Amino acid sequence: MANLEIDHLSHAYGPKKVLNDVNLRVEAGQVLALVGPSGCGKSTLLRAVLGTHPPTSGSVCVGGKPMLRPSRDVGIVYQHYSLFDFLTARQNVAFGLKLDQTSTPFRLFNYPAWRKLRAEHLEQADALLKKVGLYAARDQYPSQMSGGMRQRVAIAQALIMQPRVLLLDEPFGALDEATREELQLMLLRLYEENVRARAEHREPPYTVIIVTHELNEALFVADRVVGLSQYHADGANGATIVYDRPAPIFKPDEPKDLSKFVKQKEELIEAVFSERHLKDHRKYVTFWSEHEKTAVEGAGV
Numbered sequence: 694m695a696n697l698e699i700d701h702l703s704h705a706y707g708p709k710k711v712l713n714d715v716n717l718r719v720e721a722g723q724v725l726a727l728v729g730p731s732g733c734g735k736s737t738l739l740r741a742v743l744g745t746h747p748p749t750s751g752s753v754c755v756g757g758k759p760m761l762r763p764s765r766d767v768g769i770v771y772q773h774y775s776l777f778d779f780l781t782a783r784q785n786v787a788f789g790l791k792l793d794q795t796s797t798p799f800r801l802f803n804y805p806a807w808r809k810l811r812a813e814h815l816e817q818a819d820a821l822l823k824k825v826g827l828y829a830a831r832d833q834y835p836s837q838m839s840g841g842m843r844q845r846v847a848i849a850q851a852l853i854m855q856p857r858v859l860l861l862d863e864p865f866g867a868l869d870e871a872t873r874e875e876l877q878l879m880l881l882r883l884y885e886e887n888v889r890a891r892a893e894h895r896e897p898p899y900t901v902i903i904v905t906h907e908l909n910e911a912l913f914v915a916d917r918v919v920g921l922s923q924y925h926a927d928g929a930n931g932a933t934i935v936y937d938r939p940a941p942i943f944k945p946d947e948p949k950d951l952s953k954f955v956k957q958k959e960e961l962i963e964a965v966f967s968e969r970h971l972k973d974h975r976k977y978v979t980f981w982s983e984h985e986k987t988a989v990e991g992a993g994v
């Protein structure tokens with residue numbers, strides 16, 4: 694069972710058809726970059742996965758269950774941070790667990806148990822802040838942090854709920870180039886944990902869909918790139934997946950060799966962003982066949 698299964702999904706806002714027969718299967722541990730022309734429906738697709746805007750037709754299943762409303766199985770981080778100004782970094786990160794696991798009567802009338810649980814939550818928050826490189830700033834308030842630091846806290850806040858799928862909608866769009874790069878490296882470090890887990894036959898912990906306008910970023914942080922576009926034969930009915938291919942894998946401590954993806958970037962521009970309709974895009978939708986080929990080669994068959 695895949696972590697996320699999108700089946701024949703279409704979405705319209707009133708008479709405006711936005712998404713047209715989108716099909717996507719995402720396994721645990723994949724980091725998928727979703728790219729496409731502005732306004733093609735990327736955020737709409739994420740909202741369907743989040744469960745806030747179920748599709749007009751078709752289905753979305755997370756962990757085998759239909760997503761009809763938001764649940765802790767799917768987390769999201771937007772371009773603009775959404776932290777509580779009156780809470781420190783660690784309190785912000787621990788906040789979701791507090792809501793999820795306790796109630797006001799429990800906190801009031803069972804104080805010793807709440808204190809113990811609270812300590813556990815803060816410990817988990819600290820562990821996540823370490824992971825996103827922010828442990829030293831754990832007692833700072835959002836107003837004392839830079840934009841990049843706030844986005845790290847927002848990501849830790851989403852990860853503490855251990856979502857089956859983490860959605861990132863242009864998460865680094867408001868950051869300067871250097872900060873953006875640091876956050877990209879942070880994602881590569883999470884991906885390394887996935888690789889390690891897989892090697893030890895454990896379930897990889899992070900499954901991520903990242904929407905980005907930056908094709909270099911998409912190819913750098915993701916292991917798979919999906920292109921959504923209205924530029925296809927049936928585009929009048931909305932955007933669909935016109936590109937789905939593996940992306941090169943980078944290690945966080947490796948020099949960033951941009952030449953690795955120059956060709957693929959050109960291919961993406963042609964397949965996803967070029968307005969010449971009626972092209973046969975199926976040749977660019979090869980992720981699973983490539984994936985299986987690599988798996989077979991990897992197994993030495």
Ligand SMILES: Nc1ncnc2c1ncn2[C@@H]1O[C@H](COP(=O)(O)OP(=O)(O)OP(=O)(O)O)[C@@H](O)[C@H]1O
Pocket residue numbers: 706709711729730731732733734735736737738
């Ligand atoms: N609530 C809504 N009501 C009506 N139309 C909407 C609504 N939300 C989005 N749209 C329209 O649906 C289309 C897709 O919007 P969406 O925000 O999903 O695109 P996007 O790919 O995320 O764009 P961007 O790259 O600019 O973020 C756009 O034409 C937009 O105007």
Ligand SMILES: [Mg+2]
Pocket residue numbers: 735736737862
């Ligand atoms: Mg959007």
